[in-house]
Amino acid sequence: MANFTPISAAIGGALIGLSALLLMRLNGRIAGITGIFAGLIEPQSTEWGWRATFIVGLVAAPLSAALIGYTLPIPQMPPSVAIIAVAGLLVGFGTRLSNGCTSGHGICGIARLSPRSIVATGVFVVAAMIVVALTRHVVGG
Amino acid sequence: MRALASLVCGFIFGWGLFISGMIRPEKVLGFLDVLAIPSGNWDPSLAVVMAVALAVTGLGYALARRRPPLFASQNQWPTQTAIDRPLLAGSALFGIGWGLVGLCPGPAIENLATLSPPVVVFVVAMAAGMVAYHVWETRGAASAERALAAATAADG
Numbered sequence: 001m002a003n004f005t006p007i008s009a010a011i012g013g014a015l016i017g018l019s020a021l022l023l024m025r026l027n028g029r030i031a032g033i034t035g036i037f038a039g040l041i042e043p044q045s046t047e048w049g050w051r052a053t054f055i056v057g058l059v060a061a062p063l064s065a066a067l068i069g070y071t072l073p074i075p076q077m078p079p080s081v082a083i084i085a086v087a088g089l090l091v092g093f094g095t096r097l098s099n100g101c102t103s104g105h106g107i108c109g110i111a112r113l114s115p116r117s118i119v120a121t122g123v124f125v126v127a128a129m130i131v132v133a134l135t136r137h138v139v140g141g
Numbered sequence: 142m143r144a145l146a147s148l149v150c151g152f153i154f155g156w157g158l159f160i161s162g163m164i165r166p167e168k169v170l171g172f173l174d175v176l177a178i179p180s181g182n183w184d185p186s187l188a189v190v191m192a193v194a195l196a197v198t199g200l201g202y203a204l205a206r207r208r209p210p211l212f213a214s215q216n217q218w219p220t221q222t223a224i225d226r227p228l229l230a231g232s233a234l235f236g237i238g239w240g241l242v243g244l245c246p247g248p249a250i251e252n253l254a255t256l257s258p259p260v261v262v263f264v265v266a267m268a269a270g271m272v273a274y275h276v277w278e279t280r281g282a283a284s285a286e287r288a289l290a291a292a293t294a295a296d297g
Contacts, residue, residue: 005162010189010190013161013193020201021198022150023147024201037250049143070159073165075165075166075257075259075260077259083241086241090234090238090241097231098232099219101235103247107191107195119232123229128237133175133176
């Protein structure tokens with residue numbers, strides 16, 4: 001497990017948990033990125049303001065990290081634009097259909113012990129693991 | 142105040158994804174690659190991120206459950222409880238897309254900060270998928286309404 005980084009993972013996880021908790025205590029809202037983002041881009045959206053500032057804060061975080069000397073890593077993406085586009089479409093459509101993603105179901109939902117979110121998280125994690133197994137070890141291997 | 146509070150929350154969330162390395166799709170894929178367990182190349186970091194985040198949020202939610210928020214009239218807890226076909230199908234589709242690239246919505250949007258063209262493509266496609274869902278859902282609702290109206294008219 002050469003790539004395992006438990007300490008930074010724990011610190012980062014604590015910050016994510018703190019953010020979700022604060023958003024509920026301050027604004028009474030679930031920190032689900034899908035819902036926050038979708039509310040900005042879909043027509044008839046309501047409460048534009050707090051959604052927009054959350055996204056601004058999210059994007060500002062790595063920029064502030066770069067300002068104080070961290071390296072901003074360029075994400076490694078698949079070479080195929082078609083695969084990236086298909087993946088993006090699936091993530092967008094799927095998270096709206098199931099009403100949540102890694103943050104909404106995976107963290108906020110499971111934190112409430114919602115059976116719906118526990119099932120959703122199990123399904124998307126296993127589906128993603130199967131896809132990675134296929135692409136890395138069957139097709140690409 | 143609500144907008145400012147939300148800005149701070151987004152900023153903390155972004156730092157959490159950044160520090161934990163979950164902003165990097167290759168790190169996420171390193172967790173999803175369970176077949177790498179025998180060779181010792183598996184990266185369980187994401188599980189630690191989730192576990193700690195869940196501990197903080199879970200404990201906090203339990204304590205905050207009945208307290209009203211500071212800048213809003215009430216806590217808006219989700220009300221849906223059904224484990225139905227849209228939940229399962231949507232989660233499966235999301236998981237397939239997540240496994241293909243290693244980006245879920247939070248890190249995808251946060252990575253716009255890098256101005257990396259493939260990330261822009263991903264986020265635009267993701268937004269298109271969300272809008273497509275919205276169109277599909279509203280059309281479905283509209284046609285169900287028309288069918289109901291037709292059935293009622295026929296009955297009446």
